[in-house]
Amino acid sequence: MNEIKRSELLFLYDVRNANPNGDPVDENKPRVDEETGINIVTDVRLKRTIRDYFLSLIESGDERLKNQDVFIKEVRDSEGYLYDAKTRAKDFLKEMGTFSEMKSRIKEDICAKCVDVRLFGAVIPLELKVEGKDKPKTGSIALTGPVQFKFGRSLHRVKIEFIKGTGAFASDYETEEERNDKIKQKKKISSSTQFTFREEYILPYSLISFYGIVNENSAKETGLKQEDVNLLLEGMWNGTKNLITRTKAGQIPRFLMQVVYKEPNFHIGLDDLEKEKSELPDEKIRDIKEIKLNVTRLSKKLGNNREKIENIRYAVDGDLKLLKDGRDVESKDISPQGITVEEITF
Helix, strand or coil: CCCCCCEEEEEEEEEEEECCCEECCCCCEECECCCCCEEEECHHHHHHHHHHHHHHHHHCCCHHHCCCECCCCCCECCCCCECCHHHHHHCCCCCCCCHHHHHHHHHHHHHHHEHHHHHHEEEEEEEECCCCCCCCEEEEEEEECCEEECCEEEEEECCCEEEEEEEEEECCCCCHHHHHHHHHCCCCCCCCCCEEEEEEEEEEEEEEEEEEEECHHHHHHHCCCHHHHHHHHHHHHHHHHCCCCCCCCCCEEEEEEEEEECCCCCCCCCCCCEEECCCCCHHHCCCHHHCEEECHHHHHHHHHCHHHEEEEEEEECCCCEEEECCEEECHHHCCCCCCCEEECCC
């Protein structure tokens, strides 16, 4: 197993005429900080994108995830009832024993088989039948994920738009027999000759930045491998491109960087990407070509700490414009001289 080293992650993607992360307790509106007008996307949303990508690889028979699984996913029984977390945990119990023994076996099996738990950790409730006991014993497994993300934030102010449209079907329908019965009973007919209306909230445009960290200490607990980290980066990039639901379609990855450090327990703090001022007001930006990403502070931080950096891996979309020290630059110019750089292709 390759040793995991401390690293930092920067990831940018944009959305057009979509809802990157609706708030279910607020009419599923995109999450926006009322004070700053900044669009917010939870880490849970990004992790779901990555998990869904892993599931697509598993279903397609990708050899890299042979005999692997995703723990947090929808699982139903033969009658269609959805598993809870306690039932899902039992999928990884192959041998009975004392509660402590069963807990240990479940933990070991989940870490060995579930790539998402090795990356993100999990709190897994347990309810297990113990031999010789009338009632099940309860407990939990707590695994701190080596990979943690802050909430994603747009690099500019956004404006929510409210959209109305028509659906494909009527809101209600009754058969001719049902309608005739109601006529005889002098009751109101509820069948409609009109289409239903749909309503939704979208953002015309949002360029969203995520910051994350890979912790080498927690990696030992979950058994995280370098191959898992490679899949993580791929899942962030390709998983974003694979979002095809109506509210998520059109999301495009623009920038991904991993900075790997030589020293344990050290990182710079690279949440330093910033948008250069556009000719347009923030709320009127509609395309990535109307934005330039200012990497000046990021580049200086990398240069000041080059002796502690083992290597930098990155991927950049061709439409993203970069600015450094007031000049247009290419992606290869972000990293200062003296640092090993690898461009990632997915």
